[in-house]
Amino acid sequence: MNFEEISKRRTFAIISHPDAGKTTLTEKFLLYGGAINLAGSVKGKKTAKYAVSDWMEIEKERGISVTSSVMQFNYEGFCINILDTPGHQDFSEDTYRTLMAADSAVMVIDAGKGVEAQTIKLFKVCVMRKIPIFTFINKLDREARDPFELLDDIESVLGIRTCPVNWPIGSGKNFKGVYDRQTKQINKFTAANAGMKEVDTQLIELDDNKLDDYIGFDYADILKNDIELLDGASDELDMDKVAVGELSPVFFGSALTNFGVQTFLERFLRMTSSPLKRKTHEGYVDPMKDEFFSAFVFKIQANMNKAHRDRIAFMRICSGEYDAGMEVIHVQGNKKIRLNQSTQMMADERKIVEKAYAGDIIGVFDPGIFGIGDTLTTVNNVEFEGIPTFAPEHFARVRQVDTMKRKQFLKGVYQIAQEGAIQIFQEYNTGMEEIIVGVVGVLQFEVLTYRLKNEYNVDVKLDKLPYEHIRWIDESSTVDIDKIQGTSDMKKIKDLKDRPLLIFTHPWSVRMVEERNEGLILSEFGKN
Numbered sequence: 093m094n095f096e097e098i099s100k101r102r103t104f105a106i107i108s109h110p111d112a113g114k115t116t117l118t119e120k121f122l123l124y125g126g127a128i129n130l131a132g133s134v135k136g137k138k139t140a141k142y143a144v145s146d147w148m149e150i151e152k153e154r155g156i157s158v159t160s161s162v163m164q165f166n167y168e169g170f171c172i173n174i175l176d177t178p179g180h181q182d183f184s185e186d187t188y189r190t191l192m193a194a195d196s197a198v199m200v201i202d203a204g205k206g207v208e209a210q211t212i213k214l215f216k217v218c219v220m221r222k223i224p225i226f227t228f229i230n231k232l233d234r235e236a237r238d239p240f241e242l243l244d245d246i247e248s249v250l251g252i253r254t255c256p257v258n259w260p261i262g263s264g265k266n267f268k269g270v271y272d273r274q275t276k277q278i279n280k281f282t283a284a285n286a287g288m289k290e291v292d293t294q295l296i297e298l299d300d301n302k303l304d305d306y307i308g309f310d311y312a313d314i315l316k317n318d319i320e321l322l323d324g325a326s327d328e329l330d331m332d333k334v335a336v337g338e339l340s341p342v343f344f345g346s347a348l349t350n351f352g353v354q355t356f357l358e359r360f361l362r363m364t365s366s367p368l369k370r371k372t373h374e375g376y377v378d379p380m381k382d383e384f385f386s387a388f389v390f391k392i393q394a395n396m397n398k399a400h401r402d403r404i405a406f407m408r409i410c411s412g413e414y415d416a417g418m419e420v421i422h423v424q425g426n427k428k429i430r431l432n433q434s435t436q437m438m439a440d441e442r443k444i445v446e447k448a449y450a451g452d453i454i455g456v457f458d459p460g461i462f463g464i465g466d467t468l469t470t471v472n473n474v475e476f477e478g479i480p481t482f483a484p485e486h487f488a489r490v491r492q493v494d495t496m497k498r499k500q501f502l503k504g505v506y507q508i509a510q511e512g513a514i515q516i517f518q519e520y521n522t523g524m525e526e527i528i529v530g531v532v533g534v535l536q537f538e539v540l541t542y543r544l545k546n547e548y549n550v551d552v553k554l555d556k557l558p559y560e561h562i563r564w565i566d567e568s569s570t571v572d573i574d575k576i577q578g579t580s581d582m583k584k585i586k587d588l589k590d591r592p593l594l595i596f597t598h599p600w601s602v603r604m605v606e607e608r609n610e611g612l613i614l615s616e617f618g619k620n
Contacts (some may be wrong), residue, residue, distance in 0.1 A: 099153055191223070192479050195224065244583050277297055278298065280295075385418070408453055492553075
């Protein structure tokens with residue numbers, strides 16, 4: 093067993109709100125890793141390229157990431173797996189599933205905006221996982237808020253302590269560079285070639301006589317006061333607290349101009365650990381001790397290649413080594429299968445993988461048998477804990493415009509539902525004549541409509557429903573479902589496994605229905 097290869101692995105997710113520069117930062121990492129030679133600006137103003145990690149047409153049109161993509165590259169002896177997540181809160185469920193496959197997270201924050209309201213949910217999902225969180229405060233080449241204010245924002249809104257590893261000097265047109273608190277040197281900022289290539293760095297000692305000439309008397313004075321304040325008041329860098337997600341090391345820089353990215357990457361790689369243990373129903377799987385192969389599916393993506401109409405199941409390897417064509421037990425399906433056609437992705441470019449190790453993310457061909465959270469292993473009695481599903485908050489009736497395309501419509505809706513982006517339900521007493529779709533965020537309706545049209549050639553009509561709250565009827569309920577006394581804003585539906593559910597417009601109706609029906613137990617979460 094090659095434990096040395098496993099120890100080189102670093103697997104992390106990047107999260108942020110839309111437009112904070114997450115995709116740009118990802119590209120700069122790839123640039124340093126030699127995976128790409130020229131970083132293409134996401135907006136495509138100065139360069140005509142799209143972001144390497146955005147592959148779906150809708151992402152290129154809107155300049156946002158709506159799917160999680162996975163990229164692998166090597167840098168200074170490390171093998172790095174980056175999971176790029178959707179930045180929009182409407183896709184926080186996809187982000188949560190992706191975080192399940194990561195060992196740490198990089199949180200990108202816009203220096204001009206701080207923690208934005210719409211992304212608190214995303215970041216809290218990150219804190220919920222109790223994994224190490226590293227913060228990169230981006231866009232210092234633009235006007236920024238006071239750095240102390242930004243730290244306070246992170247601490248008060250997200251409830252996580254911060255420890256600045258470096259410190260900015262000015263911002264926008266007056267951005268002079270950053271001060272490294274460990275080396276006590278100033279890294280001077282120089283813009284070059286619209287951030288498409290690596291930048292040269294110039295280091296200045298804090299006690300250099302010419303400091304005032306380099307950054308200006310006023311900025312030198314502010315910096316010295318800031319350092320004094322930081323040394324006296326900010327948290328010490330305690331790696332034990334970082335490991336459990338209670339303290340976040342903070343870095344400042346500018347991904348667009350490529351400033352501070354390399355320093356961040358190098359420090360981050362030294363601070364993070366090799367692949368972590370994973371919880372199973374029986375205990376833990378330890379990648380640095382266990383030799384058997386084990387992995388779990390955290391994402392399913394259909395039609396990444398329109399020509400092939402394929403489905404890819406992305407899995408995180410938790411222990412052992414993967415060999416192309418190996419036979420494994422699919423625990424949920426209770427049968428042996430051969431893992432063929434495994435790939436690693438660089439957005440929509442794929443390479444065939446012959447070998448992979450614990451910590452790596454691979455995509456395998458899915459003939460339609462895998463579900464989110466499924467376990468694959470070479471030994472019996474290993475099953476990873478499932479991934480919880482978020483309760484949908486928006487509902488709509490969906491029907492195809494052309495009745496002749498019923499078959500394509502059902503196939504499309506089913507396949508997209510299996511990816512976990514949407515949940516589908518039907519009327520309680522009928523078949524599939526009426527399909528009700530539930531989503532966590534309304535933008536997912538737009539993606540659903542777009543994908544049905546583009547991938548399945550089906551036009552659909554969406555009728556939004558007023559319901560906002562959903563409850564599964566617990567199996568231990570003793571009430572006859574047909575005789576439930578409901579409220580005027582309640583509706584009975586069932587999921588694809590024929591389990592009965594109730595949806596409500598108002599939250600108080602949930603309590604009222606429980607009170608009216610003795611023996612009825614309602615649950616907020618569905619289980620995969």
